[in-house]
Each structure stands twice: as C-alpha cells, then as structure tokens.
Amino acid sequence: METVVETLHMNKGAGETSYAMNSSVQRKLISLTKQAVEKAIKEILCSQRGPIMKMGIADLGCSSGPNTLMVISELVQTIYATSNTLNRLAPKELMLYLNDLFTNDFNNIFTSLPSFHKKIKQEKENNQSKNNNIRDFGSTCFVSAVPGTFYGRLFPTKSINFFHSSSSLHWLSRVPSGLKDESVRRSNKGKLYISKTTPNSVIEAYSQQFQNDFSCFLESRSLELVDGGRMVLSFMGRESMDPAAPYGCYHWELLAQALMTMVPEGLVEEEKVDSFNAPYYACCYEELKMVIENEGSFSVDSLETYEIDWDEGIKSEKGEGFARLVRAAYESLLEYHFGSHIMDDLFGRYAQLLDHHFSKTRPKFLAFNISLVK
Amino acid sequence: METVVETLHMNKGAGETSYAMNSFVQRKIISLTNQATEKAIMEILCSKRRPITKMGIADLGCSSGPNALRVISEIVEAINATSSLLNHQAPKELMFYMNDLFTNDFNNIFASLPSFHKKIRQQKSNYNNGNIGSNCFVSAVPGSFYGRLFPTKSLHFVHSSSSLHWLSQVPCGLEDERGRGLNKGKLYISKSSPNCVLEAYLQQFQNNFSQFLESRSQEMINGGLMVLSFMGRKSKDPTSANCCYQWELLANALMTMVSEGLVKEEDVDSFNAPYYAPCFEELKIEIEKEGSFMVNSYETYEVDWDDGMELQSDDNDLLGRKMSSGERVAKTIRAVVESMLESHFGSHIMDDLFQRYAKLVEDHLSKTRTKYINLVISLVKRQ
Numbered sequence: 001m002e003t004v005v006e007t008l009h010m011n012k013g014a015g016e017t018s019y020a021m022n023s024s025v026q027r028k029l030i031s032l033t034k035q036a037v038e039k040a041i042k043e044i045l046c047s048q049r050g051p052i053m054k055m056g057i058a059d060l061g062c063s064s065g066p067n068t069l070m071v072i073s074e075l076v077q078t079i080y081a082t083s084n085t086l087n088r089l090a091p092k093e094l095m096l097y098l099n100d101l102f103t104n105d106f107n108n109i110f111t112s113l114p115s116f117h118k119k120i121k122q123e124k125e126n127n128q129s130k131n132n133n134i135r136d137f138g139s140t141c142f143v144s145a146v147p148g149t150f151y152g153r154l155f156p157t158k159s160i161n162f163f164h165s166s167s168s169l170h171w172l173s174r175v176p177s178g179l180k181d182e183s184v185r186r187s188n189k190g191k192l193y194i195s196k197t198t199p200n201s202v203i204e205a206y207s208q209q210f211q212n213d214f215s216c217f218l219e220s221r222s223l224e225l226v227d228g229g230r231m232v233l234s235f236m237g238r239e240s241m242d243p244a245a246p247y248g249c250y251h252w253e254l255l256a257q258a259l260m261t262m263v264p265e266g267l268v269e270e271e272k273v274d275s276f277n278a279p280y281y282a283c284c285y286e287e288l289k290m291v292i293e294n295e296g297s298f299s300v301d302s303l304e305t306y307e308i309d310w311d312e313g314i315k316s317e318k319g320e321g322f323a324r325l326v327r328a329a330y331e332s333l334l335e336y337h338f339g340s341h342i343m344d345d346l347f348g349r350y351a352q353l354l355d356h357h358f359s360k361t362r363p364k365f366l367a368f369n370i371s372l373v374k
Numbered sequence: 375m376e377t378v379v380e381t382l383h384m385n386k387g388a389g390e391t392s393y394a395m396n397s398f399v400q401r402k403i404i405s406l407t408n409q410a411t412e413k414a415i416m417e418i419l420c421s422k423r424r425p426i427t428k429m430g431i432a433d434l435g436c437s438s439g440p441n442a443l444r445v446i447s448e449i450v451e452a453i454n455a456t457s458s459l460l461n462h463q464a465p466k467e468l469m470f471y472m473n474d475l476f477t478n479d480f481n482n483i484f485a486s487l488p489s490f491h492k493k494i495r496q497q498k499s500n501y502n503n504g505n506i507g508s509n510c511f512v513s514a515v516p517g518s519f520y521g522r523l524f525p526t527k528s529l530h531f532v533h534s535s536s537s538l539h540w541l542s543q544v545p546c547g548l549e550d551e552r553g554r555g556l557n558k559g560k561l562y563i564s565k566s567s568p569n570c571v572l573e574a575y576l577q578q579f580q581n582n583f584s585q586f587l588e589s590r591s592q593e594m595i596n597g598g599l600m601v602l603s604f605m606g607r608k609s610k611d612p613t614s615a616n617c618c619y620q621w622e623l624l625a626n627a628l629m630t631m632v633s634e635g636l637v638k639e640e641d642v643d644s645f646n647a648p649y650y651a652p653c654f655e656e657l658k659i660e661i662e663k664e665g666s667f668m669v670n671s672y673e674t675y676e677v678d679w680d681d682g683m684e685l686q687s688d689d690n691d692l693l694g695r696k697m698s699s700g701e702r703v704a705k706t707i708r709a710v711v712e713s714m715l716e717s718h719f720g721s722h723i724m725d726d727l728f729q730r731y732a733k734l735v736e737d738h739l740s741k742t743r744t745k746y747i748n749l750v751i752s753l754v755k756r757q
Contacts, residue, residue, distance in 0.1 A: 006488055054525055093525045097513070102484045110476045110516045114380060142525060144471065145514040147484045156428050156467045156511060 004174050004279045005149045007336050009103040010063045011328040020065025020108070022321075022328040024313025026167040027067055029367050032306050033166060033234045034074065036371045040230040040301070041078045043373075044161055045086060047228050055079070055091035055139075056160040060150045061168020062098040064105040069116045071164065072096050076120055076141065080127045090127075094139040099146045099154055103332070106145045113143060149173060151216045155224040162230055163221055169235035172279040173213045178205025179277055186274040190260050193252035193278045196244045202277070203243045210281040214288075215295045222297035225374045231298070234369040237305070238282040247366040248282030251310065251326060254357060258350040259338075267342060276337050278330075288368060298372040307364045310354075319355030323347045378543050378648045379518050381717050383477040384437045385709045394439030394482065396709040398682030400536045401441050403748050406675050407535055407603040408448055410752045413671070414599040415452040417754075418530055419460060421597055429453075429465040429508075430529040432593075434519045435537020436472040438479040443490045445533060446470050450494055450510065468508040473515045473523055477713075480514045487512060518542060520585045524593040531599055532590055538583070538604040541648040545578035548646050555643030559629055562621035562647045565613045571646075572612055579650040583660045591666035591755060598755045599670070605651045606749035608674055617651035619744050620679065620707060620735075627730040628719075637723060645718050647711075657751065670752040676745040679703045679735070700736025704728045 010019030045052070057075055062068045076094065083090040098109060124138030146154050150165070151173040179185040179202065188195070188202045221231060238248025246253075262268040285305070292298055314321035327347045335343060357363060384393030419426070431449060436442045450468070457464040472483065494510055517523050519534070520542040548556055548571060557564070557571045590600060607617035615622075631637040654672060661667055680702045697705075708728045716724065738744065 095525060102487050103481075104484075105481065106484060106514065107477075107479060107481045110478075110480060110514075113476050113516060140522060142515070142523065143517075145480065145484075145516075146511070147487060147514075148512075153509060154511065156469060156509075 004172070004333070005101055007103065007332055008101055008171065008279070009105065009332050010065075011331055012064070012105040012108065014065070014108075017324055017327055017331070018065065019063060019328040022324040023063075023065060023067055025308055025310070025325060025365065026063075027070075028308055028312045029234050029306070030067060030071060030166050032308075032367070033232060033369045036232050036302060036304070036369055037075070037164065038078050038082070040162065040232050040371055041075070042082050044228070044230055045079070045082050051083070051089040052091040052161070054093045054095065055162075056095045056097065056155075057162045057164070058097040058099055058146070058155065058160050060099045060154075060163060060165040061171070062100050062104075062109070064100075064108040068098065068109050069112055071166070072098070072143070073116065073119065075164065076139070077123060080123060080138065084127060090139045092139060094141045096141060096143045097146050097155070097160075098143065099148065099150060101149060102147045104147065106147065109145070116143070117141070150220070151213050153220050153223065157223055158226050160224050160229060161226055163225070164232055166234045167236070169214070169217070169233055170237070170280055170282055172209050172281055173216075174209070175277050175279045176205040176209035178208055182275075185277060186271065188277060189274050190256060190270070191253070192256045192259070192273070192276050193280060194243050194249050195253055195256070198244065206281050207243070207287065210283055210287065211291050214283075214291045218292065218295040218297055222374055227374060229374045230301070231372045232369070233372070234367055236282050237288070237366050237368045238284050239366045241284050241286055245284070247307070247364055250363060252278060252280075254353045255326065255330075255350055258346055258353055261349055262342065262346065267345065268338060272338060278333070282366075285368070288370070292372070298374055301371040301373050303371075304369045306367045306369065308367055310363045310365065311358065318358045319351040319353075322354050323351040326350070378541070378714070379475055381477065381713055382475055382540065382648070383479065383713050384439075385712055386438070386479040387482065388439070391705065391708055391712070392439070393437060393709040396705045397437070397439055397441050399677065399680070399706050399746075400437075400682075401444070402682030403603055403675075403677060404441060404445055404448075404535050406677075406748065407533075407601060407750050410601045410603075410671065410673070410750050411449065411533060412452045412456075414531060414601050414752055415449065416456050417670075418597075418599055419453070419456050419462065425463040426465040426530070428467045428469065429531070430469045430471065430524070431531045432471040432473060432515070432524065432529050432533070434473045434523075434532060434534040435540070436474050436478075436483070438474075438482040440486075442472065442483045443486055445535065446472075446512065447490070447493065447497075449531075449533065450497060453508070454497060464508045466508060468510045470510060470512045471515045471524065471529075472512065473517065473519060475518060476516045478516065480516070483514070519589070520582050522589050522592065526592055527595050529590075529594045529598055532594065533601050535603040536605070538586070538602055539606070539649055539651055541578050541650055542582050542585075543578070544646045544648045545574040547574040549644070554640065555646070557646055558643050559625060559639075560622070561625045561628070561642070561645055562649060563612050563618050564622055564625070567613065575612070575650050576656070579652055579656065580660055583652075583657070584664050587660065587664040587667060591664065594755045596755055596757045600667070600753045600755075601750065602753070603748060603750045605746055606674070607651050607653050607747050610653055610655065612651075612653075615744055616747050619738070620703075620746075621647060621649075623734045623738060624707065624711075624731055627727055627734055630730055631723065631727065636726070637719060641719055645715075648714070651747070652749075654749065654751075657749075661753065667753040667755055670754050672752070673750045675748045675750065677748050678743070678745055679739065680706075698732070698736050699739050700732040700734070703735045703739075704732035707731070
C-alpha cells in the first residue's frame with residue numbers, strides 16, 4: 001500500500017484546480033510570518049562577528065507554484081536588507097534548499113528558476129548601488145531541491161543555519177499508527193478526521209502520532225542545524241484543548257458531510273468514509289509546548305497565533321473558491337482512497353455546504369507561528 | 375527567443391518516444407565509464423588518512439529515467455566495495471547532487487527515489503563490515519554546468535556522462551551579413567561546411583569547456599576527481615564520419631522533406647546543433663590552459679549506434695513487430711533532439727521526419743557500421 005510519503009502532493013500545474021491557483025490561505029500565512037522570519041535572520045547574522053562565508057537555508061514543505069519562490073525571494077531580500085543595516089557583506093555563498101515529498105511538482109518550480117535568478121541578480125545590483133564602498137556585496141545563490149519526508153534526516157550534520165516551514169507541519173507522516181487495527185480505524189464513523197463524535201481511542205491515536213512525528217522532526221532538525229541555528233515554523237492548529245475545536249477541524253467536518261450525502265445515493269460506500277482517517281493534525285498550544293520541552297533541543301523565542309478567514313483572498317463565490325482550495329491540497333489523498341471519478345461531484349456538494357456555512361458565519365482557521373532557537 | 379539552457383531536455387515521461395524508454399546507448403556508455411569511476415573512487419578514499427565524514431558527489435547532466443539513479447547506485451556500490459577492501463569506514467554522510475538543465479524531468483527521478491533508498495539500504499546490509507554504510511542525501515541542482523552550480527570546495531567527485539558534447543548555445547557567426555545560414559543543408563559540421571563554421575564550433579567548445587573547468591575547479595576540493603564521458607572523435611578532422619554522421623543523415627532526411635515542400639530550405643540552413651564532438655588534443659589544450667587539473671587517464675570506446683540493445687527487454691514496436699536497427703536508432707536520437715528540433719521546425723513534422731530518418735539509418739548501417747566514438751577522461755584537481 002502506498003504511504004502518505006508516496007502519495008501526498010498538492011495538485012500540480014497551473015490549471016483551475018491547481019494549488020498554484022488556489023493557495024491564498026497558505027500565501028496569507030506566509031506573509032503573516034514575515035516579521036518573525038526577519039527577526040530570526042537578524043539574530044543569526046548578528047550572532048556572527050563578521051560576514052558568513054556559507055549560509056544554508058531550507059524551506060520544508062515548499063510545495064510548488066508562485067508561493068515557493070516567493071518565500072525564498074523574500075528570505076534573500078531579508079538577508080540583504082539585514083546585512084545592509086549591520087553594515088557588512090551579505091553571506092558570500094547562500095545555499096537555498098527546497099524540500100517537499102517525492103511526488104511534489106518540482107519541475108514546475110524549476111521552470112521558474114531562470115527568472116528567479118534574474119530577479120536575485122537585480123536585487124544584488126540594487127543593493128550594490130546602495131553600498132558603493134563595499135565590493136561584491138551580494139551572495140552567490142545556489143538553489144537545489146531536496147525531496148523526502150521531513151520526519152527524518154534530509155541534510156548533512158550541522159549544514160543549515162535557518163529552517164523555514166509554512167503550512168506543512170499539520171501533515172502527519174502517516175495515518176496514525178494507533179489506527180492500524182481495522183476495527184479502531186473504522187470506529188470514526190462517517191468522519192474523515194477528529195469530530196465531536198470521534199471515539200477517545202481515535203483521538204489518542206492522533207495525539208500520539210503528532211507527538212512522535214513532531215519529536216522526530218525536532219530531533220532531525222537539531223542534528224542538521226549549526227549551533228545557534230533557528231527555525232520559523234507556521235502551520236494549522238486549533239484554538240483550545242478540546243480536540244474537536246472547530247477552527248481545527250470544521251472544514252473536514254463539512255467535507256465528511258458532503259461525502260455522506262453521496263452514500264444513500266449509492267455513489268460512495270459508507271465503510272469507505274468510515275475507514276478514511278486524514279493523516280493530519282491540528283494541535284493545540286499546550287501540546288505544541290509539551291513536545292518541544294520534552295524533546296529538549298530547542299527553546300521557544302516566540303509563539304504567535306493567527307486567525308485566518310477561510311475565504312481569505314476569495315472575492316466572490318466563496319463556497320466554490322474555498323472548495324477548490326481544499327481540493328488542491330487534499331485531492332491526492334482522497335483520490336487514492338475514494339477514486340478520482342467522484343471528485344468533481346464531491347467538491348460540488350462541498351461548495352454548496354460551504355455557501356450555506358458562509359451565509360451564517362465567518363469561519364476561520366487558527367495558525368501557529370513559532371520561532372525556535374537551537 | 376528561447377535559449378538552449380531553457381529548451382534542451384530529453385523527452386519526458388516514460389512513453390514510447392521518451393528518453394526513459396530509449397536511452398540504452400547512454401546506459402551502455404555509463405557502464406563503459408564505470409571502470410574509470412571505480413578507479414577514481416578508490417583514489418579518493420585511499421588518499422585520506424582518516425575516513426571522510428562528508429563526501430560530496432555530483433552527476434552533471436543526469437537527465438531522467440532509469441539511467442539517472444543507476445549512476446548513483448553504481449557509485450554507492452563502488453564506495454561500499456572500496457571501503458570494505460580498505461577496511462575503512464565508508465564516509466558517514468554522502469551527498470549526491472543531480473544536475474541537469476531547468477527543463478529536465480526531475481519529477482520522474484524523484485518518483486523513483488523511495489525504491490532507490492530501499493535498494494541502497496539493502497546494499498548497505500550486504501556488507502559484513504558493520505561500519506560500512508553511509509547516510510545518503512540526494513538532491514537536485516538545476517542549471518547549466520557552464521557556470522557555478524555548487525558552493526566552494528564542496529565536491530570530492532564529479533561524474534558526467536553523455537552531456538559535455540552539448541554546447542551552452544549555438545555558436546555565433548554561423549550566418550552571413552544578411553542573416554542567412556552558412557552551413558547550407560546541414561545541421562552540424564559536415565564535409566561541405568565552410569571553414570568559418572568549423573572555427574565557430576571550435577571556438578564555442580573552447581569557451582564552454584574552459585568555463586566548465588574553471589567552475590569545477592572552484593567547487594572541488596584539492597585532490598578531487600572528475601570522470602567525464604562524452605561524444606568525441608579520434609581524428610583531428612572534425613568532419614570525420616564517426617563524429618557527425620548521425621547528424622548528416624538527419625539533415626538528409628530533412629532535405630527530402632524540403633524537396634516535397636514540407637519543410638522550408640532556409641529553416642534547415644538556419645538550424646545548427648548546439649553540439650560538438652572534440653578530439654583529445656582539443657581537450658588537452660583547454661585543460662592545460664585552465665591549469666587546475668591534470669589528466670589521470672584517457673580512453674576512447676567505439677559504440678554502435680544501436681548499442682546497449684541487449685540491455686533492452688522490449689525489442690518490438692507498439693504493433694509487436696521487431697524493430698529494425700534504423701528504427702531503434704531513430705528512437706534514441708529522437709528522444710534526445712526532439713525538444714530543440716520542435717522549437718525550430720514545429721512538432722507536426724516530427725513523426726514523418728523520424729520515419730524517414732529511420733530508413734536512411736537502416737540503409738546506411740547495412741553498408742557501413744559507422745560507430746560513435748565515446749571519450750572517457752579522468753581528471754584530478756591539483757593540490
């Protein structure tokens with residue numbers, strides 16, 4: 001059976017249901033974290049007595065489409081701007097690593113690299129003219145792709161100065177291992193994720209999987225970071241300790257409802273819905289802090305929470321727009337389990353439920369933005 | 375206008391005309407190069423008194439399909455075998471950098487990585503010495519190797535197969551003052567090419583190869599090794615058949631289409647392949663001029679145009695008919711040159727062109743067994 005690591009990917013290309021065209025929420029989260037990123041970069045550069053020769057920066061869960069290169073563009077600009085302020089040379093060599101799972105659309109990123117390099121060159125020249133007394137101000141940028149799961153080692157020991165990750169750590173490495181037992185797996189009846197009706201055994205399995213995964217993440221990163229290296233991680237969470245708190249799970253709830261309308265029509269088997277459990281977890285603040293403290297390699301520099309509207313950046317036809325956003329991110333997993341032939345119908349029904357929901361409330365996500373120091 | 379760097383790529387995917395399914399010649403060449411690779415790995419591991427902790431290895435022009443990861447597998451095997459022989463620990467961390475141009479099908483390589491990692495773990499456990507076995511980190515580095523790709527002093531070993539005969543651009547000076555092609559009716563160097571065309575090609579190759587050497591010199595550690603394998607020629611004469619006849623026949627195929635009004639003659643005149651097959655003397659000049667590298671060894675191999683077929687399981691076309699030599703050769707050439715021909719001539723003529731080409735190749739090979747000349751050169755970076 002194919003695992004999450006081998007199936008999960010955002011929808012490829014730049015078409016109507018692609019991630020590139022439907023990722024406004026993820027883009028918003030990236031922009032909200034900019035300040036924390038700037039602060040972290042500043043601390044890293046300040047902690048050195050002089051200019052750094054080689055600096056390694058990685059974006060974990062980089063996905064594809066315009067968001068990907070936007071993130072590293074901004075990182076490079078931040079490094080130049082900070083170096084300017086400190087009145088010193090930018091790092092001579094900047095290694096920019098883009099990580100995501102094996103089925104991510106890396107080809108899409110690479111075709112945009114020539115224009116990215118031109119842009120960086122322009123940035124370098126702009127900064128050069130601001131620093132006429134410093135020769136060769138800018139950095140040589142080396143961009144590479146590192147495919148694989150971040151629940152495990154990706155980089156050589158002590159090779160990275162800064163990790164960035166946005167909208168990725170709510171994905172688990174697998175469907176919780178506590179759900180291996182078939183009867184437990186099917187006990188989350190009519191649901192795709194945690195809900196008010198989810199049995200305790202399922203909730204515990206999810207929480208345990210998150211703890212294992214996130215610890216493994218922290219351990220791997222701590223071996224890969226140089227001393228004093230930093231991370232800024234942003235991902236979806238939930239607003240209270242209640243596992244079924246709506247900011248963390250209600251979009252899954254409505255998706256499950258849409259699927260359940262297809263069951264009495266004979267389009268989807270009920271036990272297929274019962275046996276699907278999303279490899280996803282929206283943790284709460286307490287869980288997050290606990291795992292960090294227990295793992296012990298990092299201290300928390302700052303931890304912020306943001307509320308993001310579901311319809312962020314969606315101007316009209318909110319139900320359809322949000323349905324496409326979810327589809328772009330979840331389709332690969334749903335297709336594998338339910339078949340691709342029901343996807344159009346499913347997301348049409350989902351859009352309708354969403355329209356109704358949008359007419360009553362302003363639904364939101366809750367996101368964490370955490371800055372860690374090794 | 376799009377450049378070589380932005381258009382050249384092997385045919386994507388795994389379909390009938392893909393590079394993945396039609397790269398047995400290149401696969402054969404990789405296996406011919408393996409001896410030099412093993413020798414180089416041995417030298418690198420022997421030269422260090424203490425085991426290497428982090429080893430950087432690059433494959434330049436890795437392309438996609440099964441050949442891409444095969445190269446890395448063989449290098450890992452060589453490292454395991456050598457370490458075992460020397461009773462050394464293998465390098466703790468192995469970084470493999472796979473490089474090709476921006477439009478290469480990297481997605482195809484990555485999809486095969488999970489099973490590749492399983493295979494590597496299996497290879498690790500095949501060795502009795504419990505200390506053998508490295509953590510392998512595989513990444514992709516897109517961009518042109520005629521320029522910097524890697525940070526300073528980060529590479530121990532550089533491998534490149536079937537790539538350095540590609541130039542960074544079509545040579546300048548192949549048109550007259552009125553913009554008409556000087557290399558009439560040809561796609562590459564030919565017996566009819568004027569001297570200025572030969573000179574333009576040589577100049578472009580010299581510029582490119584010295585850029586290549588200069589960039590690698592900054593990226594490699596002292597004592598690092600490079601094994602480079604690519605199309606070349608034995609004779610000093612750049613018009614000798616062994617290095618250009620595959621292009622000659624392709625030009626002839628196009629010219630039959632010109633006479634039938636299917637292709638414009640000036641399109642053939644104005645197309646010049648961004649390709650050059652050097653002789654060893656031409657390489658030596660640039661190596662000595664750049665000065666950072668010494669030649670460790672040099673070999674030439676003759677390779678049949680349809681070599682490597684014994685490695686291919688399926689010798690039949692879609693209709694189950696046994697393919698002729700000409701057809702097989704045409705498929706391998708198409709997988710490689712289609713991207714650049716399409717942008718010049720249009721994709722609508724490709725099927726017809728390669729059918730005609732297949733017949734011309736079949737006819738030629740039945741009379742003369744022209745072969746490719748593949749050069750394998752091993753270089754060491756001076757201390």
